[in-house]
Amino acid sequence: MLKRQNKFLISFLTLFFTFTTLCLSETYKELDKDIVLADSLFQARKYTQSFDLYHDILHKHSAYSPAMLIKMAFIKEGLSDYPSALYYLNLYYQVSAQKKVLEKMEKLAETHGLSGYNYDDLEYFQFVYKKNKWIIVTALAAIALGLMVWTIIEKRKTQKVNGSLSIFVVVFLTLAFVMLNFSPQKPKGIIQSPVTHIMEGPSIGAEVIDVIKGGHRVNINDRKDIWVEIEWKNNRAYVHKNHLKEVRL
Structure with missing residues (x-):
């Protein structure tokens, strides 16, 4: 009886791992096709179509490459969507750790009057x-x-x-x-909404501290229901979660 159970268990595990491997293989094949198609569209300067494919690859399948992220940033900057361009540049920096990317973000932020992009050696070391x-x-x-x-x-x-x-x-x-x-660096987020109200407390009825445009980068302290606690001008403040995108792969 015990031998039969062991034989059944081995057969089941073999079938399970074989099926899982085949499913993963098919998924990777589909992703490879999407990446090749997106790259060909990018080369043909069909930027919006290629971005849509890159977006699905990143956000639906959690797959990415440094080259893909920098292309997404390039497309968004070309469309004058600077909050998104800075978001993808931040993601690219997370996988590349290149100082020239920091300089690019700092220059882009300075051109458009955005805060949160001042870097020093300590921050680079922490990253x-x-x-x-x-x-x-x-x-x-x-x-x-x-x-x-x-x-x-x-x-x-x-x-x-x-x-x-x-x-x-x-x-x-x-x-x-x-x-x-222990993490020496707080998670960061980028304001995405073109008009975002910075609130004193996590409530619609709280006092409005500031009204800002998209693209500012802030430290994230905590989350409370639909509110995100951030640091704004060295003070604790809150924004609606839909107005902020955390920089995280």
Whole structure:
């Protein structure tokens, strides 16, 4: 009876993984076709048609490439949709970490009177850290594991616990935990609506602090129902979630 159950389980898992692999393969084939078509439309200067395909690839299938993101930014800038152009430039920066992209965004924002795009070396360092956080955490955890194994071997040899090695294990594990759960950079969002009311509180009846155009980039502190808590002119403020797009892949 047990052998039959095991045989059935193995057959089921084999069929399941085969079916899943085939479905993923077909999905990737369709995406490749869409990307090739979008690229050909872009080369033919049919920008709006190519953007629609790129948009579906990114937002429906969560697939992208640096080249695709920079093309989307180029198209939106050509259409004078600067909030969207800056949004896709921000996404491109997230995967490329190129300083020249920062300069492009800063120049575009300055030309159109938009705030939130002033950069310094500290912000660049924070972003590079965030981009490589998993590599750093994995390295620290691997070092801690190696030291732990070394401690166990030393204990078996000497019948004593090496206090120094134990301390280093705790230190590296603590660093890995802190880096895993701590982000030095707040998430950012870009105002997308051409007319956005900055509110004092998370309510329609709250006082209007400011009325701004699309394209400003702000730090996101929190979310409360339909409201997003942001930093505006060094103060806490709120905008409707439909007026803000978080910069996140």
